[in-house]
Amino acid sequence: MTAAGLPMEIRSEGLPTRVRIHEVGARDGLQNERTVVPTEVKAEFIHRLAAAGLPTVEATSFVHPKWVPQLADAEQLFPLLGDLDPQRLPVLVPNERGLDRALALGARRIAVFGSATESFAKANLNRTVDEALAMFAPVITRAKDAGVEVRGYLSMCFGDPWEGPVPVAQTVRVCRALLDLGCDELSLGDTIGVATPGHVQTLLAALNEAGVPTSRIGVHFHDTYGQALANTFAALQHGITTIDASAGGLGGCPYAKSATGNLATEDLVWMLHGLGIETGVDLDRLTATSVWMAEALGRPSPSRTLRALSHKE
Template sequence: MTVNGLPMVVPASDLPERVRIHEVGARDGLQNEQRVVPAEIKAEFIRRLADAGLTTIEATSFVHPKWVPQLADAEQLFPLISDLPGVELPVLVPNQRGLDRALALGADRVAVFASATESFAKANLNRTVDESLAVFAPVVRQAKDAGAHVRGYVSMCFGDPWEGAVPLHQVARVCTALRDMGCDELSLGDTIGVATPGHVLELLSLLNEERVPTNMIGVHFHDTYGQALANTYAALEHGVTTVDASAGGLGGCPYAKSATGNLATEDLVWMLHGLGIETGVDLGRLTATSVWMAAHLDRPSPSRTVRALSHKDQ
């Protein structure tokens, strides 16, 4: 049953009262799109996401343009949105040069992108896991010295297209290394969408045993096998309160061809609101924003909630 396009609220016990959504649509969502989106449209997308109530919106990546052409306009885009009041605008920085570019524009929240597996580290970063961590250490140190908040992404936490299942201790080793070098937050990535709820709970428990506190952890699920919401629920049961999602379900991973889209922010919000969990997000405005962006991309949104609500309005 729905009321005015909203789910019926039936709270569940022992879940967080509020969840912070780390919106990745403008960066992770758009980076794999073949059609180049102008900086002005990206800026409007981010402004509309903020107007819908999202307060953490990952804006762009200061990666070399030849690796991700869609994000070659980072210097042009960031000044167009840096005045958004009350909105955190994290940016991805792959190396020292990327950090310098971000800090020069006033970015105060940055992220580094590590891998739990050797195969993906070589494909994505052209380095081994240990070599990539060695590159990130001075980047994190400089960012912290500049007063920036640092997020550490860990990809392939649950499975790898080349290596298969990823041992939990292997993930924990990378997570603790990022913690020790000074990251404020870690995002556990199910890059190819193979995780299941029990797997999620086992990894979260191991990380706690390795002294990585739950309040330091965010989760980033892909929906390849339709498990993203189930995995999110498991993380909520463990106490996780930061969940990555992409407006309209945009995105995948350009270096993992088997990866489908990210968890759609609308699908996440529908579930959270139905559970009585606060997000601060206006689902109607968010849906309208994803419909608007889908029109610019000339294809429908993959989000089931966007499709259901937009069809309902017709």
Template sequence: MSAFRMPGLPERVTIYEVGPRDGLQNEKTIVPVADKAAFIARLAAAGLRTVEATSFVHPKWVPQLADAEELLAVMERAEGVRYPVLVPNERGLDRALRAGVTHIAVFASATESFARRNLNRTVAESLAMFAPVVTRAKENGLWVRAYVSMCFGDPWEGEVPIEQVVSVAVRLMELGCDELSLGDTIGVGTPGHVTALIGALGEAGIGAQRLAVHFHDTYGQALANTLAALRCGVTTVDSSAGGIGGCPYAESATGNLATEDLVWMLHGLGIQTGVDLPALAATSRWMATRLGRPSPSRVVQALPVEEEQ
């Protein structure tokens, strides 16, 4: 594939791979630990330098990831690769620290409705819950990311005001988080909305270099929204190998942006990712066989199998 640069885009993009956590947590099939470990190892071998491994959410709520400790005990850790885990509260942080984790993420909401359904708390109560988690994590030398869900729309509240998202984002970063990921949980964002939100965050003191974007493709806007974010200076993009995953608390949400589809676009723009696309596509095909269904990624579907060897 030939590369054609466009002005105003970064030279390199960091892909924050969420398939093993955000992808598998929404699958009805319980994937064995050995397959999860192999999935993570194959993603790292394909060149991904950040692979979100699992979650320490209570097994009652996410049974697909009930084996977090077991997975972390057996999975290989490649040199130069980060393996963040999602931590919901101080009990989750305790588990992460015992497991030797060095990178964590907390998961907040920009709306009250989703905070109630996902965390069983108000937005203010959830932020109060995260405060000691972030403080203790930083005291222990951990890197901390904050996810903010429902940044563009909410199935119960409709369009989410930009100032509401900015307010939650500022409070999260004031806790001491290193990075903020903006989630379009139900996939209703459009490029202009993305540009406006990133601009408003910049005016509030959260620059694009501290942001990541996490788009769902419900209305086919994920790549367009990603390109808009890159034009605003964002250089970290969340995606899921093979497009697996979605949101169990938002019924209208489809899968995450497929990492292969993202890499195809970035490489076509001459943007470096460090990712071996055929190896990645082969990994997603392999996981699709474990899940018992085809990969929804357009690139995985289009790329000839022989090119993945």
């Protein structure tokens, strides 16, 4: 460790020089919390994350409160973030009603959330994969017409708790469909954390062969089997420059019990900085933010880097 609390930087040839971290802690990280987090605490969390240098902080979700009670305060939260550039604050929308709510508040980046597998599409959206795509079509078209950027999340890209390993061609088909509908960017979700580096690189190569540019792909890894950083490195080797992560390793998925925490943003930043890859993130400020949120939630963070730096202090 250097005197500044950062790893020694040693560049590895062939890797990107800069990565954009898509921070999901305030949405994906908090959505599964049983105790409702006060709206003011969420707003401060997002402000702290932005102040730490994270360029993209996913703010909330405009799903029906019945399905995700933790995010029922989207209309109250978003106005509290008015001092931040809305381009930095993407929000999840499930359908046209959700889009209406988001646009009314001035959201400029949205995301839809699909599945590569039929089982999870049924569990999460009560639709088949193709029915979900049909539901997204008008959402994406209207968003694009309004000049709003659209991200397409795709869950279960590598494995599904009901169906097992997901064939690469199956994931590629749905990814291609989302792009054809107009999504600007895809986020490949390893929702239950079963991916390994070879699987990651095989899927990315297959997507390229199907005409999906690497520049339009982001990755979203869960650390169920301790593979999130290894999978991230494999993605970096392929040229991926957008990586999802959650401050303090918060999060999971309310519809997949085997989905444990997201890749911790601190662990990701530690590795990227050690590789000499720029992120724009102040690790000290990020760590302080995650410690603060862990205290607000009343439990320790699973982030190894956060624990190491906190213990050092």
